[in-house]
Every structure is written in C-alpha cells, then in structure tokens.
Amino acid sequence: MKKIFSHMILMSYILVILIPFVFVLFSSLKENNIEIVTNPWGFPSTFHFDNYVMAWNNAKIGTYFFNSFYISVVASLVTLGFGAATSYALTRMKFIKLSKFFYTFILLGLVIPTGSLLVPLYKLITDFHLYNTHLALILPYATFALPVSIYIICAFMRAIPSELEDAAMIDGLGAFGLFIKIILPISIPPLVTVFILNFLGNWNEFVMANFYLSSEHLRTLPVGMVGFRDAFNTNYAQLSAGIMFSVVPVLIIYSVLQEKIIEGVTAGSVKG
Amino acid sequence: MNKTLKNPLVYILFLLPTILLYCLFMGVPVIQAFYYGFTDWDGLNPHIFNGLENFKEAFSDSDFWFSLLNNVYFIYFSIVIQLPIILFLALLISQVKRFKAFYKTAVFIPSILSTAVIGILWGFIYEPDSGLLNQFLALFGVEKIYWLSDKNTAMISILITNAWQWTGFYIVLILAAILGIPKDLLEQAEIDGATTWKKSTQIIIPLINPIIIVVMLLSIAGAMKALDIVWVMTEGGPFGTTDVMATYMIKEAFREYQYGYGNAIAVLIFIFTLLITGIFQWITKNKERIEY
Amino acid sequence: MKKLLLIVLMLTFVSSIVLSGCGTDSETSTEDTPTDTAEDKTKDEPVILDEADKQEPVTLTLRHTQIGEGKQSRLVLLEDAVADAESKLEHVTFELEAVDHEVNRFDKLPAEMAAGNQPDIFDLFGGTDTIRYAKADRLLPLNSILDELGLTDQFIELGEFTVDGEIYGLPIGGFTEGYFYSKPIFEELSVEPPTTWAELENIATKSKEAGYVPFAMAAQGAWVPMMTMNTLVGHSAGPDSIQGLIDGTHKWTDPEIVNAFEVLQDFVAKDYFKQGSLGLDYGEQRNQLITGEAVMMFDGSWTSSVFTDPEQAGDMLGDVGYFGMPGVPNGVGDQTAVNAGFSNGYGFSSSIADDENKLTAVKQFIQSMYNEEMQKRGLIEDNVIPSMKVSNLSGVDPLMSEIIEVMNSAGGAFPAIDGVVQAEVNTILGEGIQRILGDDVDPLEMLEEVQQIQEKANQEQ
Numbered sequence A: 001m002k003k004i005f006s007h008m009i010l011m012s013y014i015l016v017i018l019i020p021f022v023f024v025l026f027s028s029l030k031e032n033n034i035e036i037v038t039n040p041w042g043f044p045s046t047f048h049f050d051n052y053v054m055a056w057n058n059a060k061i062g063t064y065f066f067n068s069f070y071i072s073v074v075a076s077l078v079t080l081g082f083g084a085a086t087s088y089a090l091t092r093m094k095f096i097k098l099s100k101f102f103y104t105f106i107l108l109g110l111v112i113p114t115g116s117l118l119v120p121l122y123k124l125i126t127d128f129h130l131y132n133t134h135l136a137l138i139l140p141y142a143t144f145a146l147p148v149s150i151y152i153i154c155a156f157m158r159a160i161p162s163e164l165e166d167a168a169m170i171d172g173l174g175a176f177g178l179f180i181k182i183i184l185p186i187s188i189p190p191l192v193t194v195f196i197l198n199f200l201g202n203w204n205e206f207v208m209a210n211f212y213l214s215s216e217h218l219r220t221l222p223v224g225m226v227g228f229r230d231a232f233n234t235n236y237a238q239l240s241a242g243i244m245f246s247v248v249p250v251l252i253i254y255s256v257l258q259e260k261i262i263e264g265v266t267a268g269s270v271k272g
Numbered sequence B: 001m002n003k004t005l006k007n008p009l010v011y012i013l014f015l016l017p018t019i020l021l022y023c024l025f026m027g028v029p030v031i032q033a034f035y036y037g038f039t040d041w042d043g044l045n046p047h048i049f050n051g052l053e054n055f056k057e058a059f060s061d062s063d064f065w066f067s068l069l070n071n072v073y074f075i076y077f078s079i080v081i082q083l084p085i086i087l088f089l090a091l092l093i094s095q096v097k098r099f100k101a102f103y104k105t106a107v108f109i110p111s112i113l114s115t116a117v118i119g120i121l122w123g124f125i126y127e128p129d130s131g132l133l134n135q136f137l138a139l140f141g142v143e144k145i146y147w148l149s150d151k152n153t154a155m156i157s158i159l160i161t162n163a164w165q166w167t168g169f170y171i172v173l174i175l176a177a178i179l180g181i182p183k184d185l186l187e188q189a190e191i192d193g194a195t196t197w198k199k200s201t202q203i204i205i206p207l208i209n210p211i212i213i214v215v216m217l218l219s220i221a222g223a224m225k226a227l228d229i230v231w232v233m234t235e236g237g238p239f240g241t242t243d244v245m246a247t248y249m250i251k252e253a254f255r256e257y258q259y260g261y262g263n264a265i266a267v268l269i270f271i272f273t274l275l276i277t278g279i280f281q282w283i284t285k286n287k288e289r290i291e292y
Numbered sequence C: 001m002k003k004l005l006l007i008v009l010m011l012t013f014v015s016s017i018v019l020s021g022c023g024t025d026s027e028t029s030t031e032d033t034p035t036d037t038a039e040d041k042t043k044d045e046p047v048i049l050d051e052a053d054k055q056e057p058v059t060l061t062l063r064h065t066q067i068g069e070g071k072q073s074r075l076v077l078l079e080d081a082v083a084d085a086e087s088k089l090e091h092v093t094f095e096l097e098a099v100d101h102e103v104n105r106f107d108k109l110p111a112e113m114a115a116g117n118q119p120d121i122f123d124l125f126g127g128t129d130t131i132r133y134a135k136a137d138r139l140l141p142l143n144s145i146l147d148e149l150g151l152t153d154q155f156i157e158l159g160e161f162t163v164d165g166e167i168y169g170l171p172i173g174g175f176t177e178g179y180f181y182s183k184p185i186f187e188e189l190s191v192e193p194p195t196t197w198a199e200l201e202n203i204a205t206k207s208k209e210a211g212y213v214p215f216a217m218a219a220q221g222a223w224v225p226m227m228t229m230n231t232l233v234g235h236s237a238g239p240d241s242i243q244g245l246i247d248g249t250h251k252w253t254d255p256e257i258v259n260a261f262e263v264l265q266d267f268v269a270k271d272y273f274k275q276g277s278l279g280l281d282y283g284e285q286r287n288q289l290i291t292g293e294a295v296m297m298f299d300g301s302w303t304s305s306v307f308t309d310p311e312q313a314g315d316m317l318g319d320v321g322y323f324g325m326p327g328v329p330n331g332v333g334d335q336t337a338v339n340a341g342f343s344n345g346y347g348f349s350s351s352i353a354d355d356e357n358k359l360t361a362v363k364q365f366i367q368s369m370y371n372e373e374m375q376k377r378g379l380i381e382d383n384v385i386p387s388m389k390v391s392n393l394s395g396v397d398p399l400m401s402e403i404i405e406v407m408n409s410a411g412g413a414f415p416a417i418d419g420v421v422q423a424e425v426n427t428i429l430g431e432g433i434q435r436i437l438g439d440d441v442d443p444l445e446m447l448e449e450v451q452q453i454q455e456k457a458n459q460e461q
Helices: A002-028 A033-038 A050-059 A061-092 A096-111 A114-127 A135-158 A162-170 A175-186 A188-204 A207-212 A221-232 A236-270 B008-037 B053-060 B062-095 B100-112 B115-126 B132-138 B154-179 B183-191 B196-207 B209-224 B228-233 B245-255 B259-286 C002-020 C025-031 C034-051 C069-088 C101-115 C128-135 C143-149 C183-188 C197-209 C223-237 C241-247 C255-269 C283-290 C301-307 C310-316 C350-354 C356-369 C372-382 C398-408 C423-437 C443-460
Strands: C058-064 C092-098 C121-125 C169-171 C175-182 C213-215 C294-300 C320-323 C338-341 C344-348
Touching: A002 A236, A002 B062, A002 B100, A002 B115, A002 B132, A002 B154, A033 A236, A050 A061, A050 A221, A050 A236, A061 A096, A061 A135, A061 A175, A061 A188, A061 A221, A061 A236, A061 B008, A096 A135, A096 B008, A096 B259, A114 A135, A114 A207, A114 B008, A114 B245, A114 B259, A114 C101, A135 A188, A135 A207, A135 B008, A162 A175, A175 A188, A175 B008, A188 A236, A207 A221, A207 B228, A207 C101, A221 A236, A221 B115, A221 C101, A236 B100, A236 B115, B008 B259, B053 B062, B053 B259, B062 B100, B062 B154, B062 B196, B062 B209, B062 B245, B062 B259, B100 B154, B115 B132, B115 B154, B115 B228, B154 B209, B154 B228, B183 B196, B196 B209, B209 B259, B228 B245, B245 B259, B245 C101, B245 C423, C058 C069, C058 C101, C058 C356, C069 C092, C069 C301, C069 C310, C069 C356, C069 C372, C092 C356, C101 C121, C101 C128, C121 C128, C128 C423, C143 C356, C175 C183, C175 C223, C175 C283, C175 C301, C175 C398, C183 C320, C197 C213, C197 C294, C223 C241, C223 C255, C223 C294, C223 C338, C223 C423, C241 C443, C255 C423, C255 C443, C283 C294, C283 C301, C283 C310, C294 C301, C301 C310, C301 C320, C301 C372, C301 C398, C320 C398, C338 C398, C350 C356, C423 C443
Parallel strands: C058 C092, C058 C121, C213 C294
Antiparallel strands: C121 C344, C169 C344, C175 C294, C175 C320, C175 C338
16 A cells, blocks of 8 residues: 555656656647647647757757767767876875875865856956867866766775786786776776766756857757747747757667666765 | 886876866866956956955845845755655655666656756746646646746746756665665664654664765755756846846856956855855764764 | 877877967867868869969858847848858858847857957947947947948948947848737727827727737847837937936936836736736747737837738738837927937957958958848848938838838937946846836836946946
8 A cells, every 4th residue: 555655656756757748749749839828738639740840950950969969078088088097197106195185186176166167267268269169168078077087986996906906017017008908997887987977967068058159050959959949939839849859869868878877977976 | 016106207197187177277267266356357448456346346236145045045945845855755766666767767867958958848838828837737726827937936936947857866866875775774673663754764864864965965066056047047037036146147247247246256156155065064074973 | 119109199189189279260160170171171172273263261250140030031131141242252151150139249249249259240239339349449440441332321320330430330220119019909999009198008908908918028138128118218208318318417217217117117007018028038029919919019110020921920911000109198308209220230350450351251241231232122021121321112011111101200219228328227227127027116216226327337438
C-alpha cells in the first residue's frame, strides 16, 4: 500500500517534469495559435510538420547547433588538456610547497561568481580583439571550468599509487612519458566526467554568448533560440518547433549516456 | 627519489598553460573590476577616479538593494521550500524498488537543458491567454493570472522555473548519498522496529548531513550568480521587480553607460558571495556533526 | 627527441591561442570560420586573376534589426540595396547580421560603442544616441561624403542625426504616431474616428461594454507605452515642452505634464488597456488588433505595412484605419500637432575613415540604399514615409494615405521623448510608465524622481 502511495507522488512529480515537453510537442504540430488556445491539451487535429520546416529555415538552427557543438567541444578539450597536465604536475611531481600554493591559488577561482565578470571581461575581450570571434567564448569557457576540473582530476590522481610510476621509470620513461602512457590512461574515468560536466556547461551558456558574439553565423544555440523567440514570439506553433529542435538532440544524447552524464554532473559537487 | 619528477622546466611547462589562461581570463577581469569600480566612467570617454563614490552610491541605491533582496529571495526559496521537497523526493526514490532507475533518469532531465531554452519554454507555459498553467488553473475556476507581468507573481514565477530546472539535480546528489549509507546501519534500525518516518529523520538525514550542507552551499552559490534565467524570462521586469544583482549590473553598465558603477557592482557581488558562503560555512562547521 | 616534440607541440598550441587573439577585427572574424574562408578564397582568386584587379576582398559588417514577419518587406529592401552595392563593387561583401531592435538599441550597440567594436554599418537612432556616440568619436562624419555624392539636399530633415553641424547618420524614413483602429468594430459600435477627447473616451467606454479591449498594449519594452505618453505630453504641455525638459524651461513636475500622466493612469484605472501587457513583447500589440481583441492601438506609422500584407493582416486586410490623437482637455498649444520625425536609420563606424576600401564600399552602400527608387519602394512596399524628396507619391495604399493626411493637417510636430532626454532619464521614465501600467505608483511621486535625475543629467551635459 505504502509503496503505491510513494509511486503516485513520484509519478506526479515526473508528470510535472514531462508535461511541458508534451505540451510543446503537441503545440509544435498544431496549425496555429488558435488551435493551441482552443485545444491546449488535445492531440493536434492534423500534423503540421511545416512548422518544423519553417522553424529550421527561419532560425538557422543548423548553424547555431554546429557552433554550440564546436565551441563546447573545443573549450572542453582545452580544459581537459590543461587541467590534466596541471593536475599531474601538482599531484605527481615533487614540488610539494609550490604545488600547494598553486593548488590553492587555482581553487580560489571556485568562489568567483563568473556572471559578475561579464562586464569587466567584455573590455578584455575587446582589447584582445576577440570580440565577435568564437575564441571570445572558448577561452573564458575553458578558463572558468579549470578550477573545478583540476579539483576533480587532482582528487583522483593523488590516489594513484606511486609504484606504477616507479616501475615505469625503471623502464626509462620520462615525465612526459609517464603522463601520457601511465597517468592519463588510468585517469580516464575522471577525465570523462570532467569533459561531460564542462561540455554541458558550455553548451548551455547564454549571457556571455549573447554579449561577446555579434555575427549571425557565429551565434550559439541558446542565443539563437532567444533571438528566434524575440522575432517569432507571436507564432507559438513555430516557436514550439524551434524548442523541439534544441531539446530533442540533447534528450537523445542523454538517453544514451545518462549514467555517465549523471555521474559527471554530480561528481563536480559531491566531491566538494 | 628519481630526478624525473623533479625537473623544474617540465613542472613549469605543465603548469604554464593553465596559469596563463587563469590569470588572463579570471585574474585580469577581477583586477579590472576593482580598478574601474573606483572610477566614474561612461565606457566612452576617459575614466576619472572617484574613490569610493560608486560604492557610496550603491549603498544608497534602493534599486541595488532591491536586486540584492531578490538574490536573498532566491536563497530563501531554495533552502526553505525547495530543499525539503528535494529531501522528501530523494527519500521516496531511495525506498522504492521498482522504477528506481527510471525516476532517477527522469527527474534529472531538466538539469541538462539550457537555461535559455527553459526560460523560453516556461515563458510559453506562463503565457496568460494560451499558456499551459492558466489553462490548467481555469479548470478549477481560477481567474487569469498574469504570471510574468504582475509584480506580485513575476519573481515567484522565475523561482518556480529555477526550481523546476534544478530540483532533479539535487535529488540525484542526495540520492547518491542515501544509497551510499552502509546497509547494516539501516538494517539494524529495522530490527529495532523503527518506522520509515523515524528511520528517515533520525538515521538517514543525520547521516547525509554533509551532503545536505553541500546542496545548501551550491544553492547559495547558484542564487548569488543567478543571471541567465532572469535575463531570458523577464530581463528584470516588470519595472525592475525581478532584477537580481547581476542583471542590474548589466543594465547599469550597458544601458545606462555607467561602466564604473557596473564594475563596482561586480565587486560587490564577489564580496557578498564570499561573505554569505563564508558565514554559512562558519555556521555549519561550528555545528556538531554525526560521523559514520 | 620525444620530449622536444611535445614541448614544441605544447608551445605552438599556446602561442596559436595567443596569436589568434591579435590582428584586426575583420581578420579574426574570418579566421574563425575556416570553411568559409577557404571557400571565399577559391571563389575570389580567379576573379582577381581574370580581371587583374588588385583590390583585396573587403567585408563589411552590417547590423540591421529587420527580423520577424513584421519587418519582412523592409528586409527585402535592405537585401536589394546590398545586392546592388555588391554588384557594383565586385570585391566587396556586406555581411548582414540581424538583431532584435531592442537588444540592438539598448544592449548590444551601447556595449559595443563603449568598447569601440561596433559593426561597420549599423541601425542607429538619431537624437541622444547619435549625440552620445558622435561625441565619443565612434561615428563616421558624413558631410563630405554626402557632398561628394550630391545627396546633401536630398534629405527632408537630418536634424536628429546632426551634431554641431556634422551629419552622422541617415534616416531610412520618417515616422509619425497615432491611433490605428479596427474599422469593423467601429462600425459595429456605430462610432466614427474621434476628433475630441470626449469622443475618444466614449469609444473606449463603448468598446469595453461590448467586451473588447479598448486599447491594445504590449509594454514589456517601455518604449511601447511611451509612445502614447509622448503624444499625451506633447498635447497637454505643448509641442515645445519636450525639448524644454533638457533646456530647463519645462519640468516633469509641471502641472500640464503631470496631467498627461494622470490621463494614462486614468486609462489604467478604467481598464482600457490589454491586461497583462507588461509581459507582452511589442509584436503582440498589433496582434491584439488583428485578432479583433482590441479596438484601437497607438503605434508608429511603420506598423501600417503589417495591415496591408495579406499574410499578416489576415481578415483585417484593408480594415484598419488611422486617426491622430485628439486634443487633451486643457491642453497647451496646437492640439493637432503630432509626434513625427526622421529618427531611425543607419550610422557608420568612425574606423571606416582609415580604410579606403571600406570607405568606397560605404559610399556605394549609401548610393544603393538612399535613392529615389528605394525611397519610393519603401513607401509603396513597406509603408514608410520617405526621408528623401520623392517627386511622385502615387500608388500609396489607402491606410498610408490616411496617415499622410493626418500628418499634412497637423499644426506642428514634436519629437520622440526617448530621442531627446538622456539615457538615464529615459530608463527611469520608462520604468515609471510601466509602474503606472502596473498600478504601482503615483504619477506625481514618480515624476518628482524623474525630474531629479533629469536635473542631474542636464548639469552633466
């Protein structure tokens, strides 16, 4: 009995989460605003797939999608490469005092609310002539993700037994060899975690992308979607189709990688 | 030990890229925020040092205090209202056997979506004439509510959306902690005849206290940097009633050409965030904790 | 050896990031889309070889605000002008970027101007915006260019874009503001376009009784309700009052101005506006008229193109009329005066002066955009009042004729408030008007605060 009650509560919460998506899905297939208003809960009377065609053409979703993907991947890879190298130096190399200093220094970045940097960073981006280039996002994204990534990777690398390295050193491996051949392969789990965590963060970022980019062909998906809303906010059917375009791919990726994603996103905080 | 791991050149090479990026894109802006925070600067013409003027202005600027209050409202909502719901749902999920994985996967979905898209989606739900929420409430005879345009409901509407996005994320965090509790502890309680309620409040919650504190800390940090969701949903409107510090900073700097003042607000955001998280950590550290 | 290789790799990686941060704006922006550049090069190279033309390809960024269905015809005109300019200058490409009007005017352009990285050509408002940017040397002075192109005398009015005798922007058209109304509902209520305030109120009451929204409204952007307020102030306090606010001859707390705001408050109290308007974006205002929900709408003449486009106007095609706001009770000055001007157009970045190629391109753009044919097309296809002298005005649609008639019979004109007052005053005023709509403030109290900011801003000028 009690179990059924629990399931009822949980199911109603799941409904609260899923209904907006179903509503948007139905709306995206309806003829126009009138059908949405008069029949909000119902199934579309006929399927109007042309909303999708129009949304795709009007919103340039393909371009935005590619940009978001490209920026997120590159920024996450930079964070990953730099973060792993730094963590390796900090945890495995024998400069204990210096490492402690740098570690604390980098972790200071965790307490800086990045949103507040928007205005000062704007000037920096301009001074470096990065405004309206993808680097204006890639570099800040990569940087802002470094503290938490280094934190997670360090926690893992610190626990690697030094016997592994000793053996490899006897085989004649240098510091780089150790890093590439021994430490990195072992550290794949936290690296995947960090990559997913950062990828999602970058993929979803809006405000910086809104202010640091200007050209249409450079815009990211969140910025493009908000622009699309501003332009077509009276056409709910088309707007819904646009939302579906931006949501569905993420849901597909999530359904495949859900375990890894949940682990990745939560790891950043659980270990804190 | 071997020299391999003591080569300073290699050490520097491994650190340098990170330190470079970090100093350039975090260090410099922070310093610049402090620097320009002490100037009168419209962004266009040369800046003039004006000492503490901007900070004095901020402290007497009722709109700024109002925006800070909205950040506090964010914190209040997430800790007093959201957290109990999170705990309750996490406990429920931990106790069911069937569909456990499904629940966990489903509740997490909103956390992976872009805040901008969620803002658009919920704008749609709050739409007074055709939006889902009013249509639903109309079934119960509730009159039209102008969610995002009424000063009395706009902020709470944003908070609900924010909660919708992040509740699942925190549920999964807490759930992981609950499932990590050693089995024998719970079995012992069951043998002792503890009810589910008692088991939850007297054993599980004290045991997962550290993670609850982490969740609170994350909520506070999240509330202090709230920006995207407000910008996309209301841009601080109607008439500034939903402005948080960060949106107010952007408006002052970009729309009113008060770059100096905007930077001063950025500095105040750092300081308030450090203060609030610092105070919180100090309180929680001084409280006794049950270890397991 | 391996070590060395890695060090080199690492260094080039870092330096490539640092290096790509250098160079000019245009270089970095093309660098960023490697595929595009590659294509461009392969396209351009043969041209250069064939024609032995030594001119390097030039790309100019052009920021416009023609997005959404309502601005489709304006976008077509812009695209045609750009295509024309590109066809005359083979090596030049104009890269169009569309940004929402409010985002451009209030967020992006101010931020870019401050940083000095504005696009080459951009949508610009005359008045305070132009004055501010011109004084900071962000705008390209146009006097000599216009002389060279023989266009100086061709514009009807460039006052709003002129600062200390130098022209900094070119209006694409003129505007006026007044009431659009639904002819079928007027017929149903058996009323005529009002000529007195009492008649206007009467129509509003009747509309309300019949279950309609008397006045459409979408006030998420403060400038939308400010249009109504603008004309109320112009009528109540006289056509000169608005300029007087920054000269100090008028105050926001003058009884005539307070009176104007009380009219708005009275409308709110009587529920004349669309409910929940503070959450609605500008585009939804005209929709209230089109769907037959609202009876009247105060808006700018530019909106009229929507009502003559079968796609957008739907059943309301040809069923929308226009009248000027009637005089307000106890109003000062000519009560037929209208809010009108030539305040929206294109400006050019001051950095263009240093780049001969871009300067040539801008000159060509001006020629392609600002000529009698384009102005005529703007009038016919987009219902925009020409900003240049057009000899033949035939072929105008009936709604546009009504608008022009109201303008012609106007006994004077006053400017847009947001083009006159300083940015900080505009913000606080806009918020105040939204507060009145949200029934959150007493007008006099609000205006006292606005006056304080106004005085401070006047002093700083």
